[in-house]
Amino acid sequence: MFDITPIPAFADNYIWLLKSERSPEVAVVDPGDAAPVLERLRREQLSLGAILITHHHRDHTGGISRLKAAFPNSRVYGPAHETIPEITDPLSEGGEIQLPWQGDSLRVFDMPGHTAGHIAYVGDGLLFCGDLLFAGGCGRVFDGTMAQMAASLQRIAQLPAETLLYCAHEYTLDNLGFAHWVEPENQAIQERQRSTQTARQQGKPTVPSLLSLELKTNPFLRTRIPVVIAAAERWAGESLNGNVARFTALRMWKDRDYD
């Protein structure tokens, strides 16, 4: 096992720092900015062995070149199907990486939707999911498709319920506001809104989140629940057949009327 802590960046990004007591070499996930990472490494006297990238957006890749300049031997892992020039080890479905210390590895899932080549890193009971799923919500669909996004989210839903989801942004409170629009009667959502508000007032991150809680409160994982289907159909003004149509209506509803 290894330690995972967030390095806050920009207004609401989390860069995940992975370290083990077995080595002074660490890994970071999605360093959009190098400065807070370099600062943390300096303070804890760590060196960088690996950079893991989920997708090509600048707020996830912007720090790579400066980090690589500071630690020229570090590996840069990232999606094979996106153009990120600094990548040394392109990865896709079925790939596996060794963390910079003995005995821990992560596997790779293709999880397109937010972007067309988005990947996620899967470990023992955890998932680094980039901008695919957020606590209480999901990423917007940019260069992927609604069908891809719906399928990737369904794949997350199939993981063990105790899986910890390490996403890249602190959007939880905002997302739960939309979840409450979709399901005004859902007690678990209301409870989560309260606990999230408290955590944020205390300056605490609300990520990682537990998949079991997402399954109860995240509308984008609940597209098979009758109340959610009914709400999506009300918004769309027509009956929606199949998971993709229901997901698409929810995503468009949030994009157009909520955000």
Ligand code: ZN
């Ligand atoms: Zn993104």
Ligand code: FE
């Ligand atoms: Fe992002």
